[in-house]
Amino acid sequence: MIRVKLKRDRFSARRGGGSKALDVFCNKCNNVVIIYQKDGPGPLLRCYADRIIYPKHYLSEGISYVKEMPKLVCNDCNAVIGIPTRYKEHGEDRLAFNMIKAAFKKKVSKQVRVIN
Template structure:
């Protein structure tokens, strides 16, 4: 399955450079999500509107924050991040715990 990069004001704000990433649990290396990372720098949070997979993690930007569970590894149950609102953009995200995940770059069709 391939996903296409979302292009919007958030992407432009980060310099227009994006990658599609496989986010994996560092502990057991299970794939946790497919995520679009915009701009340079470390992955410290995952914005809800940039999560493409799995289905239960998509569309969370439309939910109430209190209804969003912590980001958890589906296999080993490790808690990887907590939901919060990135104040600067009023944008829902998961704040990732330090070193909780690893990432692998996916090839995308331009």
């Protein structure tokens, strides 16, 4: 169990708050690929690198360019579940993954306990 404090900033505020931690599973083998802070309602179209709670290396510190980013892959079966992108809209400029809809499932995380 990981204890996490969810990030609250202008990005979460713009999405109306209501953030939660999700386990994102590989659709092929059910492995948890990432634990992710989802801000606001709606489907998971994109995962921002700065919201990936686990594993830490996706936090992309020191990575400034989308071409330096690895694809988001399942570390068990190597299925690709997200493609690196740079989100530049609404005054934001963030590294992210465009999620491949058929490649993953998500559930409210059982791996983390959210603290406030």
